Amino acid sequence: MIPFLFIGFAVLLVASSLMVILHRNPVTSALFLVLAFCSLAGIYLLLHAEFVGLVQVIVYAGAIMVLFLFVIMYMNLQKDEESGLQSALRRALGWLLGALLAAEAWMLVRGRWAPGPVAPQTLAPPAGNTQQVGLALYSRYLFPFEITSMLLLVAMVGVIVIARGRAAAARDAAARDGGEGGTP
Amino acid sequence: MAALIANPDAQFVFWALLKIVVILGAMLGVVSYLIYAERKIAGHIQARVGPNRVGPLGLLQPIADVLKLFFKEEFIPDDANKVIFHIAPILAVLPALVTFSVVPIGPNFIVTDINVGLLLFLAMSSLGVYSITLAGWSSNNKYALIGGLRSSAQMISYELAMGLSTIGVLLLAGSLSLLDIVHAQERMWFVVYQPVAFVIFMITAFAETNRAPFDLPEAEAELVAGFHTEYSSMKFGMFFLGEFMNVIAICSIAVTLFLGGWNGPWLPEPLKFLWFFAKLGVLLFFFIWVRWTYPRLRYDQLMHFGWKVLLPLALANVVLTGAGLYWVGTRS
Numbered sequence: 001m002i003p004f005l006f007i008g009f010a011v012l013l014v015a016s017s018l019m020v021i022l023h024r025n026p027v028t029s030a031l032f033l034v035l036a037f038c039s040l041a042g043i044y045l046l047l048h049a050e051f052v053g054l055v056q057v058i059v060y061a062g063a064i065m066v067l068f069l070f071v072i073m074y075m076n077l078q079k080d081e082e083s084g085l086q087s088a089l090r091r092a093l094g095w096l097l098g099a100l101l102a103a104e105a106w107m108l109v110r111g112r113w114a115p116g117p118v119a120p121q122t123l124a125p126p127a128g129n130t131q132q133v134g135l136a137l138y139s140r141y142l143f144p145f146e147i148t149s150m151l152l153l154v155a156m157v158g159v160i161v162i163a164r165g166r167a168a169a170a171r172d173a174a175a176r177d178g179g180e181g182g183t184p
Numbered sequence: 185m186a187a188l189i190a191n192p193d194a195q196f197v198f199w200a201l202l203k204i205v206v207i208l209g210a211m212l213g214v215v216s217y218l219i220y221a222e223r224k225i226a227g228h229i230q231a232r233v234g235p236n237r238v239g240p241l242g243l244l245q246p247i248a249d250v251l252k253l254f255f256k257e258e259f260i261p262d263d264a265n266k267v268i269f270h271i272a273p274i275l276a277v278l279p280a281l282v283t284f285s286v287v288p289i290g291p292n293f294i295v296t297d298i299n300v301g302l303l304l305f306l307a308m309s310s311l312g313v314y315s316i317t318l319a320g321w322s323s324n325n326k327y328a329l330i331g332g333l334r335s336s337a338q339m340i341s342y343e344l345a346m347g348l349s350t351i352g353v354l355l356l357a358g359s360l361s362l363l364d365i366v367h368a369q370e371r372m373w374f375v376v377y378q379p380v381a382f383v384i385f386m387i388t389a390f391a392e393t394n395r396a397p398f399d400l401p402e403a404e405a406e407l408v409a410g411f412h413t414e415y416s417s418m419k420f421g422m423f424f425l426g427e428f429m430n431v432i433a434i435c436s437i438a439v440t441l442f443l444g445g446w447n448g449p450w451l452p453e454p455l456k457f458l459w460f461f462a463k464l465g466v467l468l469f470f471f472i473w474v475r476w477t478y479p480r481l482r483y484d485q486l487m488h489f490g491w492k493v494l495l496p497l498a499l500a501n502v503v504l505t506g507a508g509l510y511w512v513g514t515r516s
Contacts, residue, residue: 027268027321034314051360054303062310062343066317066336073321129299130360 002046009042026072030065037061051130203295207284215428216246222472229476256417264414265322272319273419276426279308283433288363290446290457301362302354305437306347309392312430313339316394316411319423323414331410334400334483338391341490342398346388348498352381352505353441362437366445373444380501382442384494386470389434391490393427395471397478400486435467436460443467 016039019032037060044053137145188194220235220242227234235242260269286301288294298304313336320332354360356377357368368374375382391398400410407413412423439445439460448459481489 025265027265031268031318050298050300051303054300054307057307058303058310062307062313063340066310066313066340069314069317070333070336073317 006043006046009039009046013039013043027069030069030072033068034061034065037065049129051133200295203293204285207289207295208281211281211284211429211432214432215425216250218428218432218468219249219424220246221468222475225469225472226476229473250421253418253421258417258419259414261324261414263324265324268318268322269414270419272315272322273415273422273426275311275315275318276423277429279311280426280429280433283308283437286362287433287436287440288366288445289436289460291453293457294363297361297363299359299361302350302360302365302437302441305362305433306343306350309346309430309434310339310343312392315423315426319415320411323411325414327407328411328413331407331413335394335411338394338398338400338486338490341487342388342391342494345384345490345494345498346392348495348502349381349384349388350441351502352378355502355505355509362440362445366440366447369444369447373442373447375442378442378501378505380497381505382438384498384501385438385442387494389438390471390474391486393430393434395427395431396475397481398486399480400483431468431471432464435464435471438467439463 013036016032016035020029020036023029023032038057041053041056041061044050044056223245224234224242226232235245238244238248260266283305285295286298286304288297316335316339317332320328320330320335323329353365353374356374357365359365359368365374390396394400412420415423443463444459446456446460448456448462451458
C-alpha cells in the first residue's frame, strides 16, 4: 500500500509544483505551493518522519504561505511591467541555466544505477520521533541551533526598527512642520 | 476473499473507515442540534423562548433550516474568482473533520493514534485561516475583504498563544500522542496543574473559531456579514457548518488535553466514552453562554490582548512548568 501512496503524493507534488510556475494568477500559484507543501508532508509521513511532516504543514503551509498570500492578495499583483531588454536577458539566462540542468541530468542518468534499499532502515525507535529530533537539536546541533535563533531575533528586531523608524520619522517631521506655523 | 479478510492491512482499513463513517455521521447530527441548542439557549438568555414551532419543542427546526438552505438560490458575484470562491467553503469544513481522526473518544474508540496527534491538531487549525482569507478575497467585495484580512491577522496572532499553552501539558505527559496524554491523566486532570494554560487555551479557542467576543471577521455592525457576505445557499451553510465543527473539534481537544478525556469514576470500561461526551457538552454550553453574554472586542484591543497579554503569559507558563518539573525531578 505504501508504494501506491508514495506514487500518489509524488505525482501530486510534481504536478502542483509545475502549476506553481506555470499558472498566470499569482494567488493560484501560491495555493498550488500550499498543496505542494502538504503533499511533501505526506511523503515525510510515509518515511516515518511524523514530526518533520507535521511541522512542515504548520510552519510552511500554515504560517509562511499565509503571509505570502496576504502580500500577493492585498498588493493586488499584476504581471510585471518590464522592458524588452530585461525580458531578453532573463530569457537568455533561463536557457543557459536550463541547458546546464539538462547536462547534469544527462550525466546522472547515464551513470550506472543498481536497485538498493528504497529507504534507510528506521534509525530511531518508531515511537521516539519527536524525542530523537529534540535530542539531536539540543545536543549535537546545539550551536547551529542557537546561532539560528540569534539570527532570527536580530532580523526581527531589525525589521521592527526599520518599520517603526520610518513611521516615527514621518510623525516627527509632521510635528516639526506643525510647530513652525503649519503646512501650506 | 478469505485472504482479503485475513489480511491485517485490510482489516485496519475497514475498521478505520467504519469509525470515520460513524464519527462523520455523529458529527453532522451533533452540529445541527448544536445550532438548535444555541438558538434555544440564546432565547432563554434573552428572556425569549427560542424556536418552538417545528415539531415538539421545536426539535425539527434544524431539519427545516437545512432544507431551507438547500432550496435557496445560489448566487455568485460577477467578478468573483470562481474557482477559489467554490474552494473556500470546502476548506472551512475539512480541517475540523481531519482533527477528529486523532481525538480519543473512548478507550477503544479512536480512528488512529499517531505519535504527533497534537501537532496534527495545530496544523489543521493553522490551515483554517485559508478558508476565511480566500472567501474574503475571492468574493471581490470590500466588506468581505476586510473581514478576511482581519481574520488572518487574528488567527495568526492567537495561534501562537494556543500552541504555547499546550506545551505545559506536553511537558507533563511527555508525549505528543493524544492517547498517551489521556492515559497520563488517569489519576488527576491536567487542568489542576495547568490552570493558566487552560484559561489561555479556552480564550484562544474563541479567537480561533471566530466566536464572540472575538467574531471581528463577521462583525455585523461594521462589515455587513464579513467574509461570507457574498455567499448564499448551501455555501453559506458550509461556513456555518465549519464554524460549529471547529467549535466541537477545539472543545474535544480541550477535553483531551486538560479535562482528562474519557477518564472518570463509576462507569465501566466500555461506557467511559460517555464521560467524554459529558465534558464536551459542558464546554459547548460554555461556548454558547459566553457568546450571548460578552460584547465584541474592538480590533486594537484584540491585537493588544493577544500579543501583549496572552503570549507573554503563555511563555511564562512554559518556563514555570519546566522549572517545576525540574524541581520535582531533582527531589525524587
